[in-house]
Amino acid sequence: MAGYLLLEKRMLQPHKVDGIAPNMQEVGFIDYLRELRQDVFPFARGSKLRLIGLESVLLDAKDRGEIGAEIHKLLAGRANELDRMGGFVQVVFEWKLFYGNELWFERGNERIPLRGVFGTAKRAQEGSNIYYLTGFNLT
Numbered sequence: 001m002a003g004y005l006l007l008e009k010r011m012l013q014p015h016k017v018d019g020i021a022p023n024m025q026e027v028g029f030i031d032y033l034r035e036l037r038q039d040v041f042p043f044a045r046g047s048k049l050r051l052i053g054l055e056s057v058l059l060d061a062k063d064r065g066e067i068g069a070e071i072h073k074l075l076a077g078r079a080n081e082l083d084r085m086g087g088f089v090q091v092v093f094e095w096k097l098f099y100g101n102e103l104w105f106e107r108g109n110e111r112i113p114l115r116g117v118f119g120t121a122k123r124a125q126e127g128s129n130i131y132y133l134t135g136f137n138l139t
Contacts, residue, residue, distance in 0.1 A: 001135075002082070002083050002085070002086055002087055002088060002135070002136060003088060003089075003133055003134055003135040003136050004088065004089050004090075004091055004118060004121075004133070004134050004135075004136070004138075005020075005088040005089070005090050005091070005131055005132075005133055006091045006093065006097065006103065006114070006118065006121055006131060006132040006133070006134070007020065007090065007091070007092060007093065007097075007129075007130075007131035007132070008092075008093050008094075008095075008096060008097055008130075009092050009093065009094055011129050011130065011131060012092065016128075016129070018127060018128065018129070019129060020090075020126075020129050020131065022050050022090065022092075023048035023049055023050040023087075023088075023089070023090045024048050024050070025047060025048055025049050025050060026050045026051075026052060027049055027050070027051055027052075028051070028052060028053045029051050029052065029053040029054045029056075029057050029091075030053065030057060032049070032051050033071065033074060036074055036075070036077075036078050037074065041078065041081040043081075043082075043085050044085070045084065045085055045086060046085070046086055046087070047085055047087075048087060049089045049090065050089075050090040050092055051089060051090065051091045051092065052092050052094075054091060054093065054117070055093060055094060055095050055105060055112075057071075058112055058117075059107060059112070064112065064116070065116060068113075068116025068117045069116055071116075071117045072116060072117050072118070072119070072138055075117070075118075075136070075138060076136075076137060076138045078136075079135075079136040079137040079138070080136075082136040083135075083136050083137075088133075091118075093105060095107075097132065098111075099121075099123050099132065102114070102115040102120070102121075103115065103118070103121045103132050117138075118134045118138055119134055119138040119139050120134065120139070121133060121134040122134070
């Protein structure tokens with residue numbers, strides 16, 4: 001299976017001894033979107049990407065619903081190529097993730113949902129490591 005693995009930074013090694021091994025290639029989320037906008041798919045098969053900075057993108061947006069929909073459309077539009085790349089693209093969050101009817105993070109009393117970007121993510125757990133999965137097609 002391939003897709004997006006959404007997780008908190010504290011679930012990664014070396015922050016957690018028995019944590020999830022981080023993918024080697026760290027890319028800022030804005031840079032990732034810029035790369036996906038290229039005509040030629042920019043990532044080689046087997047690329048192990050770790051994305052950072054999505055919280056900043058969403059927090060800086062004037063209209064989170066609109067930016068979330070734009071990101072979703074771009075990601076879903078490259079789903080087949082990402083799937084052929086194989087494996088999981090890790091999306092690392094500095095902020096605590098919450099899961100109920102949907103996945104979100106909070107800034108103060110404000111809830112910032114991630115469904116608009118990633119669709120419905122499913123909670124998963126290995127030992128004490130909690131993370132969330134969604135396929136590249138973002139359904």
